[in-house]
Amino acid sequence: MNRLDLPAWLQSNDTIRLPAVTHSWKPHNYLEKTLKKIHAILSEDNRSVLNNQDGLLQKLEPHMKVTGLLTVILLAALTQNLVFLIMLNSIILFAALQSRIRLGDYFVRIWLPIFFFTGIAVLPGIINWVTPGDPLYTIYSNLTFSGHFFTLPAELTITRQGVKSALFVILRSAASLGIAMLLIKTTRWSVLTKVLAKYGLSNIIVTILDMTYRYIYLFLFIFMDYVLGRKSRLVGLETQSSKIAWIGGTISDFLRITLEYSQDIQYALESRGYTGIYYAEAKGPLHLIDFGFAAAIIILGCYAYGGINHVWIFSL
């Protein structure tokens, strides 16, 4: 093959006038920042498992831990005991701190989403229009307003029954989310999936769960490189709309790349004799702390269904 000379424009320095910069209030690099944040959260979870082996929950035998925590989620979902839910959330906070989970992480991961999602969702439920009942606080009364399509109720109050229901939803959600976070932040994902396999979850589902976590990392890295690759060649400026258009196009390209990778992964699995059977490790030895944990779960269960029902919170 005869080599061609470099094009003439490439043999000289560019004297092109680059596009003028205009400043905008619109957020920049949000995609990159989001990817970095996801990466930081995944890495932090991984680190907290690996670096805090002496934490309270990290010391527990995984089967015992998973069984115990799933039981507690069930207790939280079924109980009618508000005191139990308050106590359970306090215990979860204590267990998180004893498992070297930072207080800030706990609030950001649990109470922030609970406040913004569950809290806002249950807010209408506390008023008498949605949950009728004994008034706790009257916002207005004896008001008459009637329009063509809408008649305003004469009274708007916050009801005891509404507040109680809202508290149940919030505390149940916080407890479930808290336990899920404790489980993830104190147990290696590979161990968690092995426990699930041991408990009879289908091999194919466990394999997918196991690989998903690993490949979320891989694809995250690929996607971050993808963004860097583009950034390195983004010589000029781009509008917000072209950035959004790129993200849309990129998602489809990226899905195609993941599909190709998944095909390769399938081939790699098959070439190494994968038959769909998942190997799950035998149980680890049980220690005194595991029996203590089991006893604590039993006590919690008893309390949830037979505990004190006549304390001040029920007078709401």
Next chain:
Amino acid sequence: MSGSLVYNLQNLSYRYSSNKTALNQINLKINAGERIMLLGPNGCGKSTLQKILAGLIFATDGTLTAFDRKISENAMKDKNFSVVFRRKVGFVFQNSDVQLFCSSVLDEIMFGPIAMGLELHQSKKRAYDLLAYCDIASLAHDSPHHLSGGEKKKVAIAAVLASNPDVLIFDEPTNGLDPKSQRWILNTINDLNRQGKTIILATHQLNFVPEIADRVIVLSDDHEITAEGLPQDILSNRNLLIATNLVDPQDQPC
């Protein structure tokens, strides 16, 4: 060939968010028109150093000055500067897949010139010039993702060259390619250097060093510069090459 100072790295270090060190106390000066080869074992920080030089990630300690301006995350937020910087520095990634994000080879090559504000016909001219130069004119309307490894690498290089950068950073450009494609890339890099482009290239392949480098920087497992010098001096230091995992101690020297 020597020229004005392009890069000046002083006590530059980089740590990942996990606090793992990728680069430690790097001191390095790179002049315009130089051909710098970064050698070192896997994981020594070559790619990280190249990403820092390309202004894609930023040192956690120390300073990097490029084109007489300190490069930092804040400096790159100055769009007037970052636009000029990106025009001046081109980066060819090790994995071409992550660098090719357009739906056709032609669009891929035209992406840089269009972003630079060139007219469509000028951008097209650049793209077709490069398609011819890289001998991939027949692939103009193909999807980059359906090409072979060698073709993808050619498209990735053409896409970077389209902006006519002054500094070209190549991360292991010959990795996994057949000898003919490797030869094409080496010749292209030397062609570009003869036109005054600064070349910064990372590789493990010692056999290319003499013909493609003016100066060799060796990074160690400790993520530090362990040696710096002329290609013949570095290659003749067998103890150094063994210590940095660049040759197998059991291999007999030629």
